[in-house]
Amino acid sequence: MKNQLFASTLALGVSMFALAVPAMAQDPATAPAAQQEAPEQQAAPVNVSDIVVTGSRIVRDGYTAPTPVTVATTEELARTTPSSIPDALNKLPQFNNSLSPSKSALNFSNAPIHGNVLNLRGLGTPSANPKGPLRTLILFDGMRVSPTEYVGTIDTNVLPQLLMQRVDVVTGGASAQWGSDAVAGVVNFILDKKFTGIKGVAQAGISARGDNGNQRLGLAYGRDFAGDRGHIIVSGEYSNSDGMLRSQRDFANVGYNFVGSVVGCTPPAGQPTTLCSPGGPLNPYTIGTDIRISALAPSGRITASSVTGNPFVGQVINPDGTTRPFNTGTPVGTTGFQSGGDGYKIPTTGNAIAPLETYTFFGRLSYDLTDDISAFVQGSWSRTNLIYSTQVNALVPPSQAVSIFKGNPYLTPALDASLPTANDYITIGKYDAGQPAPIAKERTDYWMVNAGLNGKLAGLNWTVTYSHGDSVHTLANSGLYENQKLYAAADAVINPANGQITCRVLLDPTLASRFAGCQPIDLLHGDPSASTPAGYAYATGTSRYRATIRQDGIAANLSGSLFDLPAGPIDFAVGVEYRKQKLRLTTNADPALLDTAAERSAFYAGLRGVPAVNGFAGTAPPLFYWLTNVGSAEGSLNVKEAYAELAVPILKDTAFFRELSVNGAARITDYSTSGTVKTWKVGATWKPVDDLLLRATLSRDIRAPNLFELYAGAQSGIGIVDDRPTSGLNQNVPTVTSGNPNLTPEKAKTLTIGGVFTPSFLRGFSLSLDYYRIKVTDLIDTLSAQQIVTNCTNAGGSGVPECSLITRATPTSLPSLVSIVPANIAFLKTSGIDIDASYRTALGNGALGLRLYLNYLQKFDAQQYAAAPIAHYAGVNVVSSNPAGFPRWRGNLSIDYTNGPFGVTIAEQYIHKMRLDIPGGPLPIQFIDDHVKAVWYTDLAVRFTIPHGDGNFELFGNVNNLFDKKPPLIPGTVPGVNLPTNIAVYDFIGRAFTAGVRFRF
Structure with missing residues (x-):
């Protein structure tokens, strides 16, 4: 099938919106002139004067909102990017660092952040431990969409894409009109409520390298009934992606990594050691190959022994059980790393894109009860299945180490002889000895139901709506080391009764029933799944959790005109809303159940050599499973809101004041968790002449903490921490992240100033330019494990709150646990300019359309806490395990030509050059070469329409990425965490093809 698809693909792929309809407009005021140029063979254009733009709650024909709004028809979005509407939106420069199936790291399965989660202005980043963008409000036909995942994010793939008419993108603060979360703006998916007929799509795609196959099927139907008083629409959609592995891209298999360039760097006398940290002024980063972490070896390494001076400590365990000296490879300028040799790295067998399957069904029934009152009820259901491999099982000291005691039959005679007494042991660590990777299977079932009445009364418009959202997310991460069983299976002995190898616990009558079925595991002969398959099966299990988040809301709105002024009517909108959310997460691996010495002692009772239980003081305990340990969570909140908006015309049709109007909105919100907060917005529009519209807004916006940020239980993780100033080590450290019920709302101020130029002397041309400035204070963020350790170290090891979050066995040992908690500690400032230019005209017998979307990022500054340095992100390509990019310039230029049934589109995406950096540290990070060149991506598309009866x-x-542009080489600082590029910014799939058919009757 893939070969047939490849051979039949028509080529010529994606565009930025052209002619058949007004496509994308920074404001509806830019569209009418362009419509007048549309040739007769095009479809009838959307009547822009009837559009109620999301920038305002006020319904007023021809009203131009003072807030910049991008209006995108879904017909053109699908034409340019057939995979999905969110994928098409993410090609616009207003969106930055969004999450999508191809822009998410898949090393862990602790948080479901792998869907299409939109990120306006990049305000969902940066974050040390992101759960996904949370500062963009998502609406469905003006109604707030409930979270699709328990972390508070919304996967926009769940919305019925075939029945969408357009998408309104408000690129400024809108909390006064629409409520919390609209700090960066609003994305409102507008439903085609009056769709009549039948339409569908069938398509398939594949990369030029034969991977990442994908398919999409969809069908929608609509009709009137009851003498046109009623209307029904239904749709069903299916999409599937086969995904791809990291190893399927050659540059992922080289072992690229940023490492210090100066081996043995020593700071001058009296100077701080940080000068020689990797990336420091005296040890700038360079790109190394085959970079490995020196602490362990894939087949195993002896890291410690109860016997002082044991000669085998530090040696590598060969697959046959013998030992040899550790091969240190080629030294690099990062302590604990090496090039080649016996170290380890995260294998490339993980998923770069996870296989993803989505089902979506939607139905809507509306009926005119009277000439002035209509009722509707609508509902949707979606199911998303995701499967991917997580990090391989590992034994990582100090907390995830295994001790092998004297008498263990898997010890070689030499190793056994090095242990004089029965209670002596060696401690081993190993990583990726060839055992199968654990598999994560995620499923999200999402229900959304809306019902309401709307009508007219005394010339006013009113609506009353009820909405319900229900998300059930389940995860099963199978094949993980189940630590209690692992320690029981690893403690193997000879059964004196029959001479067979068995688990020691089975010979103890007080333990035998508790560990019934225990099979010994051999950790000293390479891959334990091959040497002792029964033992490996016993020692591995499945970490599971189930999370439910529900939202119920009631809203009532009233809008219309109060009275007339000489310049026109004073329009208003008022309303009240009530929402209630509830979160419940249950799990079989809650770290809180092992957070006391008594709980750990009871859980691991009878087992030998368990860290933090059997004499390993100061070491964090091993939890239930390797890596995936998600804590229970439960909580609820309710929100009461009231808002009012007013639009007042001041002047009209006078000299230099063809139009002058002001707009204001205010909202008061009461959260059961954090109290009362007020938001407001003021704006104005001025038309000095017919060809020019000037506008400005100033607003105060908020984002309240969501339930997961407030009530999340402890979740385990792991990450590299450079602790050289204290312990001299640069190794993996366990982390535990939890919620904070004392969080308060984030607060933002947003200013936009701009204008729209539609010259009468050049019909079909429009230009909008808008300046924006956003400042967010009391921003909810978390410090990374590295930042916590660094801050404590810089304070001398005590005296700052961060030190209380670190667990060490001794004052100079590597941290065995770092606790991470969100807090209102950060602020963020960003500013820039949006430019939108379009020109549409007839050319020959057809129609030509050109469109340019351009964003200039003037500033993006963040500070993670009051004492931290301000991090400057504008123009920076962030090197991180959670990479992000903030190009100064980002744009999209398209040229579309339609002639009769034939159409072709060429689109260019531009990402400006950037410099490499890791902002926010006490010293500027240095690279041998910090330049990342600008990147152009060319997409092409062709279409051919065949009329058939009343439809076509x-x-x-x-063809996406027509010239197969390779992504810039930007590895991380931890071997193997991601593909060696910035996955949040650049395309790593390469040239890819999609072919299909759309139909409508």
């Missing part, structure tokens, strides 16, 4: 078929073909 449209055959289409797309």
